[in-house]
Amino acid sequence: MGPVSSAAAPAGSQGLRGLPRLLRGADLRRLLVVRLLSQSGDGAFQLGLAGLLLFSPERAPTPLAVVGLLALVLLPYTLVGPLVGTLLDRWRRRSVLVGAGALRAAAVLGTALLVGSGAAAPGSAGEVLLVPAVLVVLSVNRLVLAALGAGLPAVVAGRDLVLASSVVPTVGTLALALGAGVGTGLRLVVGAGPTAQGATDALVLALAAALVGASCLAALRLPPDALGGGRTDAATRGAAGPHRAGRRAVEAVRELRDGLRHLAARPAAARAVAALGASRVAYGVLVVLVVVLTRTRLAPLDDPDAALALTGLVLGAVSVGVAVAVATTPSGAARAGARRWGTGCLVLAASAAAALPVALPVGPAAVAALVVGGALLGAGGQGLKICVDAVVLRSVGGAHRGRVVAVHDAVFNGSFVLGALAAAGVLPAGPSDAAVAALLLPLAAVLLAAALLLVRSPDVT
Template sequence: MPRSGVLAELARLAGTSRYRHLLGVRLAGQSADGAFQAGLASLFFFSPERQASPEQVAFASAVLLLPFTVVGPWAGVLLDRRPRRSVLGLGNLLRAALAVGAAAALAAGAGDVLVGALALAVLSVNRALLAGLSAALPRVVVPEQLVIANSVTPSAGTVAAGTGAAVTVALTAAAGTGGSADVVALLVAAGGYLLAGALALRFPRGLLGPDPAARPAAARGAAAVVRDSVRDVVAGVAHLRERRAAAAALSLVAWHRWSFGLTTVAVVVLCRRVLGEGDPAAGLAALGVLLSAVAAGSGAAAVLAPWGARRGRLRGWISGCLLVAGAGQLVVGLSTSLAVLAVAAAALGLGGQGSKIGVDTVVQRSVDDAYRGRVFTAYDLVFNVSYCLACGAAVLVVPADGRLGAVAVLLAAGYAALAFALARRRVGVRTTAAP
């Protein structure tokens, strides 16, 4: 659509009160996610008493994502069995309570095991809630607005998370890194979760779906819940097999998350060992700059996607975003200049978020509403398993100083190969109308 058309579509979207309401839930929750994860990064990677190696960073990153992979699928099936309003509202309130508990444990001098366990509990709920937000989006906008809504909504959430993380990192670095600053970060996150939960519970019951007649019957008993949860996940995967466009699009996300996982481990080590020159506070500040750059790139994707992914050009948009991400990936692996790395990080944010906007649109258009919660749970499973596997591989391929070198060249080549395959129609993204 022309630029004037994009502005008109944005104006119509902004005029939809239910959409603004759902966007508010996402922004509050994801800004809190950024603050919470920045607090954890400061605690586990940039404490003066810790010397972060690739192995330590990879292990901690994988463990922090483990609940997304293990617990997320079982929590996510609730999205098709319970009102999504309740899942989003009560889930965020639970996260607020757990974040307060983690802050209290840290302030009391509890060990890493207890604080880490509470952090795992917070993160266990996170991906199911993000899947719920994606599944609920088609309930608050008309089908013709899905591309622009997917441009604005997840990108705005990513920007909110990056901004929350960057602000928290800056505050923590200014405080010199330490337990008291990390406690404040966790409490700030708890406040964001509380706001997100309160906003979600203000939705009318049933508005976010699924329709009662389409919900699977609720199971009774723990064994029945586990059995039906397994069945629901399998049903979501089977539905994806019938929707080849959505399944193919997820392969692009898997590669991006694999590459991004390796790069994240390398960048944290690079900030700690090279950019910070041995000073944990300086390393944390450098990481804050790069997080801000990723957030800026994600914001640019939200602005550009409605124009680039207009009707009939979705394939070209995703291909172009993959090439941009590949270029950013290459530079991140070869440079040690903070300014150059910031530009490359912005390119990674733009390319990664831009391609995800396209993939989200393909998935939402291709699957039935009754399956959206389960399909987006499978989406998140791919999203996080790829990242966890990358963290495992990082132990073998990320050097002690964080410079990726030839590995970055291979990762960039992977992006280029996927972009070429997509452009040549070897990876399909055509969609069928969802009933």
């Protein structure tokens, strides 16, 4: 399941008051454990990649290098996402969690061995093996995340699905941040000087492999049919082979096009998705800006670990903002309406983007400004996402929901990369205050324009 979730429907929601009742479900608790372990492993893996490719003494921390890593991480999500739905209907989703998780753990461990052996050192012949290894890990991970999302309605009562769809993916996001934080701590404790760089990165990647492997074992505690899937009808039996795979790819492209048309015919949903795209552009800009500033201005050039710690601090603040949004948005949107609450979230994010150029030049206050700005952008972005999900799910017919999810997924990830590319195009390797302002002030204007677009969209009943 993509970013669209029934986190939605804040109207009529009980907020977080129904959480104790929700957690009484044994299979939901088991699914939560799988998600926590799996996404903690994702966080450690992505931290290991960042440490290897962006925060090593041997590699230049250019904006384009940041964009390259982000594109590598998000490419599988954008390209593989539309193809996984039919697979999840054919296979038992619990089997997907076990089998795909085991494959992912093996690929992560292989990457760790590649790095630890020195074969992936800059300029070495083995460095080119990193890209396919990472693509395998992240492509399989897209299938795992989709299985986790698609299996959620099977373990939650209908009245609790809205709450579960809001809380469970957010718990996964926080687990991602936790995994990255543990990886950062491990890196700082072990040390990552020039002589220990490969060993330290390999250790972080090995931690990721252990967490992902543990998620497979946790998935085995679920009953085989607990998450649904595994169709056996005549239309799906005997459907293996490259020709069938090719037809599925063509069908996925066709469904993506149909979803786009269906969305375009519903102005409220289309404007909501466009507004979410604007907020994701802002987040892409923030990530590149934070990495470049911490690596070139806020920490010594010869101390990449200090830069990594500062980057983790800011992205941790983003996670805190996400948690605040999850706690406040369901009840807030129920009172104000999803459209108005989402508009307020965009105004909050625009204010943070406009204030950063003023605060960043003030010496020691620069880090505090990035932390506060990150928290505000995290809160605004997640609050908007919940509201957009509400508008989209109430606007789109059930027969087209999967196709619209694929469009939403593409906008969600593609806009992030677009923002990163915009930042790379504006920021030099050591950005001046003027360069930062030239990036963030137009971004604030884009967010305000998105807020105006959203507030003027029609209400959805």
